[in-house]
Amino acid sequence: MKRIEANDARKARFTDIENRLRALLMLALGGDAQAYHGFLKALSAHLRAYFRRRLFQRPDDVEDLVQETLLAVHNQRHTYQTAQPLTAWVHAIARYKLVDLLRARASREALTDPLDEAFDMFAASDTDAAEASRDLHQLLDSLPDRQRLPIVHVKLQGLSVVEAAQRTGMSESAVKVGVHRGLKALAARIQGLK
Numbered sequence: 001m002k003r004i005e006a007n008d009a010r011k012a013r014f015t016d017i018e019n020r021l022r023a024l025l026m027l028a029l030g031g032d033a034q035a036y037h038g039f040l041k042a043l044s045a046h047l048r049a050y051f052r053r054r055l056f057q058r059p060d061d062v063e064d065l066v067q068e069t070l071l072a073v074h075n076q077r078h079t080y081q082t083a084q085p086l087t088a089w090v091h092a093i094a095r096y097k098l099v100d101l102l103r104a105r106a107s108r109e110a111l112t113d114p115l116d117e118a119f120d121m122f123a124a125s126d127t128d129a130a131e132a133s134r135d136l137h138q139l140l141d142s143l144p145d146r147q148r149l150p151i152v153h154v155k156l157q158g159l160s161v162v163e164a165a166q167r168t169g170m171s172e173s174a175v176k177v178g179v180h181r182g183l184k185a186l187a188a189r190i191q192g193l194k
Contacts, residue, residue: 014087017046022086029077040070043090050094061101064162068172069094104176139186147182150175155183 021042028036047069051062072093080089140148153164154175165172 018085018087021046021090025077025080025086026082040074043073044070046087047090047094050091051098054098064160065094065097065101069097072097104180139189142189143182143185146170146174147178147185150178151182151186154179 021039024035024039024042028039044066047066048062051065052059055061055065069090073090076093080086140151143151149168150164150170153159153167154161159167161172161175164170164175168175170178
């Protein structure tokens, strides 16, 4: 009996969230800026909880995903079909953003490992470190700016993708792609030197 009551309470809470978000979005789509602000604020809290449950080992990524999802919802709000549940539409967008993040992390980690090992080999002593730094800069200089700058900012200076995008004037996606392609090109060049 308690289990049924708990399920009923959960369904009621979900229905309440759905109705509240949907009502705010409908007002916002009608031009109510204050309702849109309320919608984004309420949706942020909902998304934050959604991502925290899925990224408990990566809490630093939660806020980035919330912002990316809110931006996607904003940009795609014209595609929402009012006959469909709003939360299902938002969760689909959130899932795609989460999958994109996990794919990017997996790709980056797979590409970084061999490159890090190659750089560790060159940094055996102070002279070797200076030579390795010079070699690295020569390798980086051989890349086009759209690959070199994201690597320098994200991998060498330790900036976030958002900060690198702001510094370079590139989109966040372009920075991620630049890092990925640039590291791949560097790894290929390093392999060619062996």
